[in-house]
Amino acid sequence: MSATAAPLPAFRIERSTRTSWIGLAVAAVAIVVLISLPWWGGEDDLRLIVEICYTIALAQLWNLLAGYAGLVSVGQQAFVGIGGYALFGLTIIAGVPPIPAVALAGAVAAILAVPTALIVFRLRGAYFAIGTWVVAEVFSEVTGLLPDLGAGTGMSLPVAVSRAVGETRFERETVLYYMGLVLGIGTVAAVFAWLRSRQGLALTAIRDSETAAGSIGVNNDRTKYAVYLLAALVTGMLGAVIYLEKLRISPDAAFDVIDWTADVIFIVVIGGIGSIEGPFIGALVFFGLRYFLADYGAWYMILLGAVAVVIMLLARRGLWGLLADRYDIHFFPVRRRVRLE
Amino acid sequence: MAPLLSVEHVSKNFGALKVIDDLSLSLEAGEALGILGPNGAGKTTLFNLIAGDLAVGAGTISLADRDITGLPAYARCRLGIGRTYQIPHPFGNMTVFENVLAGAAFGATRREAESYERCVELMRLTNLLSKANQAAGKLTLLERKRLELARALATDPKILLLDEIAGGLTDTECQLLIETVRAVHASGVSIVWIEHIVHALIAVVGRLFVINFGQKLAEGDPRAVMDSPQVQEVYMGIEAE
Known part of the structure; x- marks a missing residue:
């Protein structure tokens, strides 16, 4: 160790890498292609892209929770359900137009996340996971007791509300498509901006060692709380868009742990937990398997499970972890490098 | 004026085991204090209590005039620990x-x-x-x-808590580390250093505090403390250079 008083070497801090410029270029091209899709794609294409968008958004949010903040939630379906039901309630009972209702549904989910956090944040690790699931079930049961929202059997969205989205079927599909696209891209952009910021440094530190993060002045609890509320807000908006498209809601479907959480966990774990790239890779694998194997029924589920087990055994940080370790590539430049000159 | 750091009548139990037992310690601004004690004496636990990684069972910890006993680790860090x-x-x-x-x-x-x-x-x-x-x-x-x-x-930090950073170093590396810690101390940072390598400790600190079974065994000028009979007894076989 040298304790010299010599002047510091000249240096600069780099935030981007060569692969990150490639990533940016690919993202720009992809966004242009996606924006133009309604002019040349079919209705099925639009619906598939919207589904991929909200799945990636849910995966990014779950990754932020579990992969960074150490909050392994098995109850994110609570906020999908709350968002969906808030949309139905706001449009049918309060007469709010559907598009502002989507934003408000996110706010409702975030507000309900405050008391939820008060309960589940008292729990750690596996107890936290179970706690979030129980809370989601409670929301599901309570929703089933609301007669104005179809009680246990659910309800359909009135045609008038659907008309307010767009007069023609094509117009409705296009509006819903852009809403899904904006939410999907917006979520990825928000997660990226967060991780790249000073707060991202705190979140990454918590990911790697909670004890040490506290010892250098990171307010772990507040950071986790902020992640939890952001995830609830955006998940609520996603739930609203999902049910604005589905047109029919019921407690069992809206608070379904498989659709809204288990599949998302699969995607993040397979793709690579604790990175932005991971959920993209995971979604690619998930939708790829579904495309080729969906006709095989139970075999599809068995294969999905087998893939998950094999990857968890052989690549604990997912497929992206394997690639990133070997080639040092980063498509989303959240790191800081020192270049001595 | 109050010392920079005061630990007053602090105790900590893990189940039936008393790890820290009614221990008091203080550190003046600008001081370098060495902490010595056999394995399991409670040295690292003491650091965990001061830094806020563990909550005290009894007693108070203050930074200058401020009671920080109830503050979480991150807040104590921001105050200068x-x-x-x-x-x-x-x-x-x-x-x-x-x-x-x-x-x-x-x-x-x-x-x-x-x-x-x-x-x-x-x-x-x-x-x-x-x-x-x-x-x-x-x-x-x-x-x-x-x-x-x-x-x-x-x-x-105003106070730097060093927990056995010299272990495993060669003599040359140890000498460089001593110089680094001295430089940090000279820049105005008060130091509390837990170390088994006594000569490294004595080269930097002005006062030694010896813990055994969670209690103070001896305290004072490094050489006088090392020569005292009770420390000699505990440290039988460990040579003080």
Whole structure:
């Protein structure tokens, strides 16, 4: 160790890498292609892209929770359900137009996340996971007791509300498509901006060692709380868009742990937990398997499970972890490098 | 005026085991205090209580005139208590530079861009500059210990708690470490240093505090303490140079 008083070497801090410029270029091209899709794609294409968008958004949010903040939630379906039901309630009972209702549904989910956090944040690790699931079930049961929202059997969205989205079927599909696209891209952009910021440094530190993060002045609890509320807000908006498209809601479907959480966990774990790239890779694998194997029924589920087990055994940080370790590539430049000159 | 750090009648039990037993200790501003004691004496637990990683069972801890007993670790860090861990806790998937930067950004609550220079300076001080962009998880044990020091210093501590950072060093490395700690001390940081390597400790600290079974065994001038019969008895076989 040298304790010299010599002047510091000249240096600069780099935030981007060569692969990150490639990533940016690919993202720009992809966004242009996606924006133009309604002019040349079919209705099925639009619906598939919207589904991929909200799945990636849910995966990014779950990754932020579990992969960074150490909050392994098995109850994110609570906020999908709350968002969906808030949309139905706001449009049918309060007469709010559907598009502002989507934003408000996110706010409702975030507000309900405050008391939820008060309960589940008292729990750690596996107890936290179970706690979030129980809370989601409670929301599901309570929703089933609301007669104005179809009680246990659910309800359909009135045609008038659907008309307010767009007069023609094509117009409705296009509006819903852009809403899904904006939410999907917006979520990825928000997660990226967060991780790249000073707060991202705190979140990454918590990911790697909670004890040490506290010892250098990171307010772990507040950071986790902020992640939890952001995830609830955006998940609520996603739930609203999902049910604005589905047109029919019921407690069992809206608070379904498989659709809204288990599949998302699969995607993040397979793709690579604790990175932005991971959920993209995971979604690619998930939708790829579904495309080729969906006709095989139970075999599809068995294969999905087998893939998950094999990857968890052989690549604990997912497929992206394997690639990133070997080639040092980063498509989303959240790191800081020192270049001595 | 109150001492910079005062630990007053602090106790901590793990189940039936009394790890710290009615211990009192104080540190004046600008002082360097060495803490010595056999394995299991409660030294690291004492650091965990001071830094806020553990809650005290009884007693109070104050920083200058302020009672910090109930504050969480991050708040104590921001008030000026920096620490290194005996078993290093690097942020393994962050680079060395990012580890140090995180300390500067949150412990010292500077703006990020304003801390870059300080971080480079600290990496040079701890001889980690050539590893700046390496993942901290890939460092050797000795490098991790130096990273602990750099990261703790980045938080701009008033008091630096060093937990066995000299273990495993060669004589030359140990000498360099002593110079580094002296330089840190000379820059105005008060130091509390737990170390088994007595000659390293004595080279830096002005006062020794010996713990045994969670209680104070002896305290005072380093050589006088090392020569005292009760310390000789506990340290039978450990040579004080």
